[in-house]
Amino acid sequence: MKGLSPLCLLGALLVLLLGCQPHRPGGRLVVATSARVGSVDPVRASTFGATQLLSAVGDPLYRLAADGAVLPALAAELPRVSPDGLTVTIPLRRDVLFHDGTPFDAAAMVFSLERFLEIGTLSYLLNERLAAVRAAGPHLLELRLKRPTTVLPQLLSTINITPVSPRAYRDYGERALSDRFVGTGPYRLSFFSDQQQRLEPFDRYWGTPPRNDGIVLISLGNSTALYGAMRSGEVDVLLSTGLHEDHQQALQQQAGKGELREGLGPALEIGYLTLHTRQPPFNDPDLRQALAHSLDRERISERVSQGLRSPLRNLVPPAVSGAKRQIWPAYAPDKARRLFRQAGYCEGRQMELPLTFRSNIPSDRLMVLTWQAQLARDLGDCIVLQPNGMESTTVYRQLGEGAFPAVMLDWRGAVRDPEAYLFPLLSCSESVGDHCLQGESALSGSFWTAPGLQEDLLRSEGLVGSERLELLQAIERRTAAAAPYLPLWLVTPRAWAQRRLAPPRFDGNGRLLLQDLQLLP
Amino acid sequence: MSRRRALARYLAARLALVPVMLLLIASLVFLLLRVAPGDPVDAVLGTRAPEAARAALRSQLGLDQPLLLQYGHFLLNLLRGDLGESLNSQEPVSRIIGQSLPASLELGLTALLLAAVLGLAVGFSGIARPEGKLDLAGRLYGIGTYALPPFWAAMVVQLIFAVWLGWLPVGGRFPATLLPPQGSGFYLLDSLLSGLGGGNWQQLGGAVRHLVLPACTLALLLSGIFTNALRLNLRRALASDYVEAARSRGLSETRVVLRHALPNALLPVLTITGITVASLIGGALLIEVTYSWPGIAFRLQEAIGQRDYPLVQGIVVVVAALVVLVSVTVDILVAVLDPRIRF
Numbered sequence: 001m002k003g004l005s006p007l008c009l010l011g012a013l014l015v016l017l018l019g020c021q022p023h024r025p026g027g028r029l030v031v032a033t034s035a036r037v038g039s040v041d042p043v044r045a046s047t048f049g050a051t052q053l054l055s056a057v058g059d060p061l062y063r064l065a066a067d068g069a070v071l072p073a074l075a076a077e078l079p080r081v082s083p084d085g086l087t088v089t090i091p092l093r094r095d096v097l098f099h100d101g102t103p104f105d106a107a108a109m110v111f112s113l114e115r116f117l118e119i120g121t122l123s124y125l126l127n128e129r130l131a132a133v134r135a136a137g138p139h140l141l142e143l144r145l146k147r148p149t150t151v152l153p154q155l156l157s158t159i160n161i162t163p164v165s166p167r168a169y170r171d172y173g174e175r176a177l178s179d180r181f182v183g184t185g186p187y188r189l190s191f192f193s194d195q196q197q198r199l200e201p202f203d204r205y206w207g208t209p210p211r212n213d214g215i216v217l218i219s220l221g222n223s224t225a226l227y228g229a230m231r232s233g234e235v236d237v238l239l240s241t242g243l244h245e246d247h248q249q250a251l252q253q254q255a256g257k258g259e260l261r262e263g264l265g266p267a268l269e270i271g272y273l274t275l276h277t278r279q280p281p282f283n284d285p286d287l288r289q290a291l292a293h294s295l296d297r298e299r300i301s302e303r304v305s306q307g308l309r310s311p312l313r314n315l316v317p318p319a320v321s322g323a324k325r326q327i328w329p330a331y332a333p334d335k336a337r338r339l340f341r342q343a344g345y346c347e348g349r350q351m352e353l354p355l356t357f358r359s360n361i362p363s364d365r366l367m368v369l370t371w372q373a374q375l376a377r378d379l380g381d382c383i384v385l386q387p388n389g390m391e392s393t394t395v396y397r398q399l400g401e402g403a404f405p406a407v408m409l410d411w412r413g414a415v416r417d418p419e420a421y422l423f424p425l426l427s428c429s430e431s432v433g434d435h436c437l438q439g440e441s442a443l444s445g446s447f448w449t450a451p452g453l454q455e456d457l458l459r460s461e462g463l464v465g466s467e468r469l470e471l472l473q474a475i476e477r478r479t480a481a482a483a484p485y486l487p488l489w490l491v492t493p494r495a496w497a498q499r500r501l502a503p504p505r506f507d508g509n510g511r512l513l514l515q516d517l518q519l520l521p
Numbered sequence: 522m523s524r525r526r527a528l529a530r531y532l533a534a535r536l537a538l539v540p541v542m543l544l545l546i547a548s549l550v551f552l553l554l555r556v557a558p559g560d561p562v563d564a565v566l567g568t569r570a571p572e573a574a575r576a577a578l579r580s581q582l583g584l585d586q587p588l589l590l591q592y593g594h595f596l597l598n599l600l601r602g603d604l605g606e607s608l609n610s611q612e613p614v615s616r617i618i619g620q621s622l623p624a625s626l627e628l629g630l631t632a633l634l635l636a637a638v639l640g641l642a643v644g645f646s647g648i649a650r651p652e653g654k655l656d657l658a659g660r661l662y663g664i665g666t667y668a669l670p671p672f673w674a675a676m677v678v679q680l681i682f683a684v685w686l687g688w689l690p691v692g693g694r695f696p697a698t699l700l701p702p703q704g705s706g707f708y709l710l711d712s713l714l715s716g717l718g719g720g721n722w723q724q725l726g727g728a729v730r731h732l733v734l735p736a737c738t739l740a741l742l743l744s745g746i747f748t749n750a751l752r753l754n755l756r757r758a759l760a761s762d763y764v765e766a767a768r769s770r771g772l773s774e775t776r777v778v779l780r781h782a783l784p785n786a787l788l789p790v791l792t793i794t795g796i797t798v799a800s801l802i803g804g805a806l807l808i809e810v811t812y813s814w815p816g817i818a819f820r821l822q823e824a825i826g827q828r829d830y831p832l833v834q835g836i837v838v839v840v841a842a843l844v845v846l847v848s849v850t851v852d853i854l855v856a857v858l859d860p861r862i863r864f
Contacts, residue, residue: 030697036823038610046565121565124574176611191700193620194610195693195815198700216697221813224676225692228684234691360826393828394558 028214029501029517032226032235034242036194036219039178042112042160043120048241051159053217055507056199056514057099058162058183059207061090061109061141062153064508066266068319068416070153073207074104074163074184076139078153085148085462090141090156096206098165099181099188106135112163115173122160125414129155150464154415157509186210186515195219199514211518223247230260230496237504239512240494244362245305251496252308258499265493265506266319269412270312270421271367273355273486276405278435278447281343281351288483290339291353291406292329294383296374301489304366309489315425315476316418317490323473327480328487333378346382356407359389364408367488399445407445410491416508418472419460425485426475428454434482441484448484528856535849539842544596546841547834551595554830555588561608561828582608584830595834604838605831607824614835617820622839623706624694625809625816628735629801631709635740637794640747648755648778659748666745671738675811678738689734692813696727708732735812739805743797750793754786761785788859795851 035049045054063073072078076091096104113133117123129149136142149155168182181189187199187210199215218235220226227247230238240248255262275282275291282288297311313326329335337346345351355371357364365387372385395407413420423440428449430438436449453475460471479485495504495512502520505513561582562575579585583594598605604614644663647656683691695701695708702711702724709732712724758764759782767781768774806818813819817836824832 028698038607039612044610121578124566127574178610178612193701193815195813196695196697196701218693218697219813220692221810221819222692224679224684225811225813228679228691231684232687232691235697391826393560393563393826396563397558397560 028216029212029236029519030216030218030234031237031239031512031514031517032218032220032229033239034219034221034223034226037192037197037217038194039176040181040189040192040197041172041176041178042162042164042183043116043123044176044178045160046121049217049219052239052511052514053189053197054159054162054181054183055185055509055511056187056215057181057185057189058159058164059096059185060159060162061092061156064154064157064416066506066508068266068508070157073157074109075141075156079143079156081148081152086145088143088145088152089136090143092139092141093206094139096184097204098163098168098184099202100165100168101204102165102167104163104184105138106141107138108166109141109163110135111166111169113161115164115169116161119174119176120160122158122414125155125158126161148462150461150468151415151417151419154417158415159509159511187215208515210515212515215514215517217514227251233498236501237495237497237512237517245308245366248308248494249306252494255496260499261497261501261503263495263497263504263506263512265495265510265512266416266508267310267317267490267492268319268416268510269410269491269493270315270317271309271363271408271410271488271491272312272315273488274399274404274407274409274445275484275486276402276445276447277482277484278402279405281353282405282484284343285482286339287343287351289329290336290343291383292483292486293332293336293339294375294379295371295486295488296331296378297488298331299374300367300370303370304363305489308494309363309491312487312490313480315479315485315487316421316472320413320416320421321418321469321473321476327477329480329483336379337382340379340382346379350381351383352386353383354386354388354405356388356390356395356404358392358395358408360392365389367408400443402442402445402447404445408488409444412510418469418476422472422475422479423457426453426479427457446484448479448482450478450482453478531856532853535852539845539849542845543838543842547596547599547838548592550834550837551592551830554828554833557828561830563828565609565827599838604835607832608829609827609832614831617832618817618835618839620706621815621817621820624708624814625801625805625818627707627709628732628739628809628814628816629798629805631732631736632739632743632805633794633798633801635736636743636797637747639740640744641751641790643744644748644751644755645783647752648759651756656752659752663745663748663752666741666743667749668745669742671742671807672811674742675735675738675808678734678741679811682734690731692811694728694731694815695724696731699724699727702728735808735814738812739801739808743801746793746797747790750790751786754789755782758782758786788855791858792851792855795847795854798847798851 033049035047037049037053039045039050040053042054042058045051059074061073061075062070065071074093074096076093079088079090081088092106092109098104110133117127129145129147130143131146132144134142162183165182169177179192186202186205186207188202189197190200191198195218197217201210201214220229223242223244226238226243229235230251251260252262254260275288277283301307301309301311313328313330314323340346340351355368357368359365368387372387375383375385425444426441428436428439428441431449434448434450436442436447441447441449456471456475460468463471493506493510497504500519502518505516507513562578566575566578583591606613607617643659647653647659650656679691682689702708702715704711704714708728712728716722716725764777764782767777805816806822809816809819810822817840821833821836824836
């Protein structure tokens, strides 16, 4: 009987612990991601977690609908552009209050924009285009541009330029206010730590009020914890960022059975391979084509993500360009073999391809291993892939130094426009023939350009409408023919909610609409 | 020289070495960070930022200055007790450490306490019949728990008790639905005080529920060290002359073990406890990551990934200082307690 005492004690403790489950108050919902938020100041926010939080506590001048349409938010209407394209006036809403009760006006917008331009981590997004900003009237904002900019409304939908209360940020003109936020959004930030943020509905919000009684955003450090928290009901809504593919697959299956509700956002993130075109072997365009033909995207996507990632043969995601046709060379092992043969491989000579991947990103590793097996099966006598894992920070540092013959990366445009996908990969300020010496193309590790390509990119900035889109599509087709990059797949943001909630919805920038989350009646 | 004077000299020598060791560690981490590939500017701006923006940020962060100058600033600020600001959040490093160190200490000390109780109990249990079944089980337990891969054990425990059974939270330090208690940063203590003061025991329940899984997992992994240490030292003590002498005086076996063998066997365990505490302060990384426990090791891992130089340097210096402090304290304790120690 003596031995039972510790067991009884343990049992009592267990009952006590289980009985101590905290009650969940009213309609406050717990939303989980893997993203920790280091700073809630718009001038510092550059991570997914920070921008997701900001999108709930702040408003941009314009917002993007799920289909990418630009809609006024704090702006009263779309921008008015002068005939020379260099002056833009934006009428602002008059019924907006900051969370501290002060009114929002043009002066507050100027304060916030100038603060962002001065100390913003991502200020270069605007600095490249914006010459000056001023209040042309109490509720009229005027922007002077350095050059005509077609993507201005999309740029002004960036949550980083959400206005902040000049009164609350008076002492923070030159430094960040990381743990508080006073903006105009549908929620007030009532508690902030890097692992948890609490949002309360702002009862004087100018727009549609939130459909829930508040949100608690939490971050959990790994995929198993996130998945487990969703399964055990600890969290109400789970975002796919940071979730491993198998966990996403399991949640998708549960949603298919009606146990969870799934919401999908616009697929704006691409996965792609960069080939170093200034040095052998990929200075040979035929070998780049051969590699492009040897990539079985459907099979790889199926094996790596069980179809959650869509195979992609464009650099610009279809959700951005609206294009239906895929333009990169399709999987054709016969064509690949012919091209490898022409280059002197396959007949007793294998091409050794060192492929660098980011070892801290599980899908990269799976992709490389799957492709390695696929190549061994289809073209084993021509090419052998040598995986080379490296921590992502190291990869990024060495990319522009031309350290990698082939490397797997991903990219998400800063704005929802083809320009945001083509310029960062193709711009080149100094070149010799097809080789880029200075510029984005060199920084991205491909070092590829073509005569007249940079001029076409710059010319596209002065165009509008279909003429501009056609030029950008022509640039993309030209890139596809040279294949310095091999697009691989599209990543669709997803969210899952418990059954008692309505399906989650995303905005046009791929962020979850927290104010739309609601319990079903 | 009297024992007291010798002890004082020993103490002074140990303490005099502390700043030298800290300087060496601080210099080493400064140098290693700069030699390691990767750039904090990339971590903040991403790889596609224009060169002008990168240069501006580099200048803003002081990374464009000569390395020697950066090192000089670092040491000067360190002497003033200023650990700088995080490159990413611009928060003072001391504040970040102040927030995450209590989390690590709370987890580490709770785990250590549980590990000591469990490990010593298992180690002691087999002593009545050496090489008996209980002794063998204790030996296997000691080896098995010591050899368990921490991340695997943590994940299995998490899957069973949090995901499948749903008894305890999957991760984090506090329930999402409650506001964390204010005070020292030690949630157990703060929520206990809040409960005693205002009768709100929900916070304490939440803090305990979140602590149980990571602390028990860590305790399980550490307990084997105590088991093995106690078993070996107790057996050695029981075979020693002074124990034989005690037995020959007709003392009962219980008295021989408890009064004569155990205190002597526990002295080496004290040293091991010191080493374990030291390694726990910065070493519970896998447990912290698996359970999303916002401790110092979790922070360090994140800061290394972001190449947040001041934060990494600050954490390493503070952890090193604590490790040195604990080691010196244990050395002194052992020296005071064990008359056989010569200086």
